[in-house]
Amino acid sequence: MICLFRLILARLILLKFCYDQVVALDNFNIYGPGLNPEFNLHVRYFFIKVLNISKPGTNITKNYFQIKFYEDANNEPISIRQEILDRHDGVFIIRFKIYKSYQNLLISIKDPNGNHLDKSPYHLKGYISPDNCECIENDVERWYESLQCNQTYPQIDKDLEKFSRSKLDMNKLGKTIINKYNQKYSQAFCNYVIKNNQVYRKCYGEHIGFNTFSDNIFNSLVRKVKIPDVEFFMNLGDWPLNEKSQNILLPIISWCGSTDSNDMILPTYDLTESTLEMMGRQSLDIMTVFENSLPDWNEKINRTFWRGRDSRRERLDLIDMSRENPDLIDAGLTNLFFFREPEHIKKYGQLYHRTSFFDFFKYKYQINMDGTVAAYRFPYLISGNSLVLKQESKFYEHFYRDLKPYEHYVPFKKDLSDLKEKIEWVMSNDEKVRKIAVNAQNYAKEYLMPNHIFCYHVKFFMAYSKLLVSKVVIRDEMERVTQPNSINCVCDKQSQKNDKAEL
Known part of the structure; x- marks a missing residue:
């Protein structure tokens, strides 16, 4: 009898919790790039903003949201790894990671009473595929739009401005860079080529293990969007290489810049890796x-x-x-x-x-x-x-x-x-x-969200490619950086180009 009483009491408490938390359905705004099928990053995400809740005692928590995924006309929910993160400003981040391709994914977002919130359910029409799939968008402007990229990033303009007059002949400059910095025990860098959306490299120096980080992001980029053919040098060390006191201007990319060097910079390996490994090996992002x-x-x-x-x-x-x-x-x-x-x-x-x-x-x-x-x-x-x-x-x-x-x-x-x-x-x-x-x-x-980390890289290479005057060729002894196995992949770009997500 006591057990039955406790069970009834527990259910009453749960019902009261749900009742206290239920608010008007128009008090939610659901938005974000992850509701666009063309937003193809390692982790997809969107936001739920809680609006104008004035009911005393109302406290919306992560448990309030009932999120399920369905494929096409299938009435049974599918298992997709998801996380709900509370930003503590009235906005919740919903992020999810897929491991196979899905067609016409449907995202259902309900309150505890089973009512759809905002414009739920959301239909992602066409195919969406996991990060290991080479689903390449050839229209870079369309890709920018799907990722909600900035029109420009000031550091890119500043970095490339110094090379705008001289242009870049990598046949000459490459030899200079290799001769100057190929010091086994002090410098580590790689000569990269991206050609036909494949990544190749040859590395110099003894401690070149950090090429794993640059390999990962460059390979991830070329799986997603058409990158122009480019050749460049990537510094794998902490310090910028091309100091202004050397009185020679050389096109070297680093993760960290300085006011007394000429190095161009990309987002750090730390920030990039935490982006690529979200919902994976990294707990800090x-x-x-x-x-x-x-x-x-x-x-x-x-x-x-x-x-x-x-x-x-x-x-x-x-x-x-x-x-x-x-x-x-x-x-x-x-x-x-x-x-x-x-x-x-x-x-x-x-x-x-x-x-x-x-x-x-x-x-x-x-x-x-x-x-x-x-x-x-x-x-x-x-x-x-x-x-x-x-x-x-x-x-x-x-x-x-x-x-x-x-x-x-x-x-x-x-x-x-x-x-x-x-x-x-x-x-x-x-x-x-x-x-x-x-x-x-x-x-x-x-x-500093993942979309802008990817946007920055692509915007950089698009601008950088316009400065090259030498033909991009795969150099002797360069090796191709292999892609991960593409399994469970379906890329249907045409169906995605004709159908927008219902945002």
Whole structure:
């Protein structure tokens, strides 16, 4: 009898939960690129925005949404891996990953009572295929539209501007680059050719393992869209190669740029790999940071936080400052690798255990300092809901040009001479700096998402190809970078070109 009573009580509680959460059906706006069948990325995603909920006590959570996938006229739902992520701003990200081709996919989005939300169900007409399939869009403008690319990316224009007059003869420049930088124990780079949408390369140097990252993104690109024939050199190391002091302008692509080098840049291997491995090997990506940026601003610890290794002197200086000002800064080393002298081991050898990146956001303020080059954690830091204080630096990533001090972050001097003053300022201007943190996160929500990482690469190669004056040929000793096995693939581009998703 007691068990029966508990069962009835549990069901009543569940019904009350559903009743409390049910809101007007027009209070939802469902949108995003993943509702377009031509949006062909490793992970597809769209958004559910909750609008104008004024009912007291209403708290929409991930469990509210009942999402199912169907193929064509099949009445039985199909099993597709999906995740619902809460951005904690009234918007939920729904992302899903497919492992075979489907025809006329239907996405049903309902509330707990079984009512369709917004314009659900959504019909993705034609075939959609997994990432390993070579379903190539020959019309790059159509591809831009499906990915919602920007018209332009300022860093691309800046990088290529310096080469616009000289043009690029890779027959001559390639020999110069190889002769100058082919130093086995100090440099590592690859000479790439993309021809007929196939990737070829020859690598130079001893430590060339990072070519895996560049191979992965280039192969992913050519499976999706027609890339013009191009030849280029990809730096696999941390530091930009072509310093301005060398007095020679050479077309080299790096993951990190600097004000004293000529290197062109692409999104870092870290950001690109986290994009390619979403819902896979990577647990840290831009979207998961949105969900795990907790707690809310007013519940955060009112101190500045930093963890990292000893990859430059200023990081040790930060540890000193933290010890002198523990009420302002919680900073700790997790590895002592570069400064191994006895006096440094004695002073800084007490290391901290690694902290989960998501736990960084328990603190209201984050410090971003250079490592060997730009700290590649920066895009993830601004994706959180803490304020970022950023060290002034000559190094930059592909998106830094978009950001402005005191609008997206608070700057401090390279030598940390004004860092204490800046921390005291942010602690005394809570509303101002909260707005700065919101601006930074809003930037990440728009421009650090997977579509823009892919857009940036393609826009770069389209612009770069126009500077080449030499014929693109597959060089001696180049090897083809093989694609993954294309299984369960059907590419029906024609059916997709004639049918738009019902957005």
